[in-house]
Amino acid sequence: MSTQVPAEREEPVGDTPAVRFVDERLGAAKVTRGALRYVFPDHWFFLLGELALYAFVMLIVTGVFLALFFSPSTATTTYHGGYQPLDGVEVSHAYASTMRLSFDVPMGLLIRQTHHWAALLFLAGIIVHVIRVMFTAAFRKPRELTHLLGVLLLGLGLVEGFAGYSLPDDLLSGMGLAIAYGVVLSIPLVGGQLGTLLWGGSFPTAGAFESRLFIAHVFLLPAAMAALIGAHLALVARHHHTQFRGPGRTERNVVGTPMWPGYALRSLAWMCATFAVLLLLGGLVQINPIWQWGPYEPWLGSNGAQPDWYLGWLIGALRLMPPIEPRFWGHTWAGNPFFGGVLLPTAVFGLLAAWPWVDRRLWTRDRLDHHLLSLLRDEPGRVGATAAFAAFVATIFLAGSADRLFVAAGVPYEAQVWVLRAAVFVVPAVVGGLAARAARRQGDVRR
Amino acid sequence: MNVLARALAAAVALRAARRGASGGPAPDGPPGPEHRTAGASPAATRLVAVLLVLTGCAGAAVGVLLALHASTQLLGLAAALAFVLLAVALAVASFRIVPQETAVEDRPPVTDPQTRAALTETVRAGGDGVSRRALLGGAAGVAGAGLATAAAAPLAALGPRPGGRLGESRWTTGVPLVDEHGAPIRADALEVGAFLTAFPHGADPRELGSPVVVVRLRPEDVSLPPGRRAWAPQGLLAYSKICTHAGCAVALFRYPLNEETSTSPALVCPCHYSTFDPARAAKVTFGPAGRPLPQLPLRIAPDGTLQAAGPLSGPVGPAWWGVGHS
């Protein structure tokens, strides 16, 4: 900085004009070179988070298009449009505009369905990614905050997905919102206040809720999620990726393909493949056909319409809960949906968030940095606990699909509920025990 | 095409030569995992070029199909095809054209003890000569709490206080039962085993307090508690249709057609299978609901239509703090 030399004399020969332009204005050569030489470990495990990221990109792109045509109002209008069976029926603007999107807007149905599939893939990607992180203990120091941001992202993703399919005001939307309202009301002490506050009155007649839900779905939640994704990625880059043990790999380095050019091209290929699959699904596989469910009326119900799969574990929890509703001294101390709809998800997410610290207490037992991933055989206890945790949520999830099994195989739902009430405790114990034993065996063989 | 490929290969070779000095394993010690090979395969280069052109064609096809009002399926196929082609092109480029490199990068250290000590010192220095910290801290806490209250207060504008209004309904003595289209319901239109939805005449059917299910059982099968004996004329019973669990519609009525093989009649909510016994004041017989469905006392008016003989027996819908009795 102290030596003032005319720039042209310092100019090295063979500079690329683009590099020179950027560097002379931003001084970003060092940072950019570092980014281009960033090394990604070569393992498909590390593509799961990217899958979710690219699904999120698709959600934003398609979501912007949808928002241009959707009108978030429950005021009524008469439907006229491409779908003849509902012609002339009184529906809400929300429902009518979603119908218009699906039947009359060019490419509207493709984009709507792609958006919905992208939401499913986004959450599936995160969940598989979390499972990978849990089994390989990638959350250990110094990545606890990365893990926390991810857990938060998963939670917001569930709410965002629910908000999304609650917008069109079809029967499925309404049934879901009725239950959400019931869950909010069930919260001890403040549930009633909170419910009327959120809905702007009582469900479903208060008209304010639809536009609030819209703002949450298209602005508040996506903005929060984008910020979380940014922070999550920044932390990943700060510490660099974890890696499996292997020749030349240590706690102090990363071995793999540098960003430029190999990994960048590979990742872009992965993005295009994700987009292709989503567009293919959006074009060929029908999802949430709201014209089959019809508009929502509070006195209508059906189990032909199934909510998105990622809510299955919450529905399962509501179903499995025995009819406990403490009521004394003139008050309901907790409505029954509180247990399955608030307490359980809070406990599951709380445990997920606290997992790095639980793990350090029980298995890692040191305060060192861990950049090399744990293998299953390294820590059978961790494998067992993780498997038990996953099995617990999966068993509850099964109860969410009980009517599928009822329809498909004729197993009465009462029997399913009784079996699953016991299975919630038995299955995790068995699965956890077996997983831990298998991991220990594998370790013995290796030793 | 060949020119392009050769130029690319030349550039790659040049770069490889330039990096040659810095790459490779340490001179002493075992060979590291790093390696680098450059040199694009001519076949791969041609393939990628073809794929990129085809991507362009598929992309353009989406526009053409849109102009032709093609179906959602065709549009989806064309758009997906464009991205598949591009994905393959990029993957081939990544593995067969650009230099293949495995590099070893040092992990940036997370902390540096000296910098941390300096930071600690800087933070501490900001408090030099400050006394009565507890007082200041407490006062700042008061300011923060006050401002937080001020910021949160407007949230109260979002909704009214529930008061007793949650779970209220328009049903009172003498209100006629009407169907979805507002037509009165005649008692003799309902046979044993019938199930229909009714609303209070003149009220908003969408309020949770409005919809009731009306079923007809054989009078000898009905066993209501003593205070409700007169509520079910001719075996006609009415209950709120809003599930007391979480507010779905109790949309299913199970009526045994063959007494030997099936159980007693039941009202079932499809959401979480709460099951209520209509013959016994909608007692919960299965599922998570914590209290029976509120019952609507019925009477038959002189003209044969159904009327409410009083208000619902309790608050409608999901339980909350204000629900005091079952």
Ligand code: FES
């Ligand atoms: S809402 Fe009826 S069972 Fe849950």
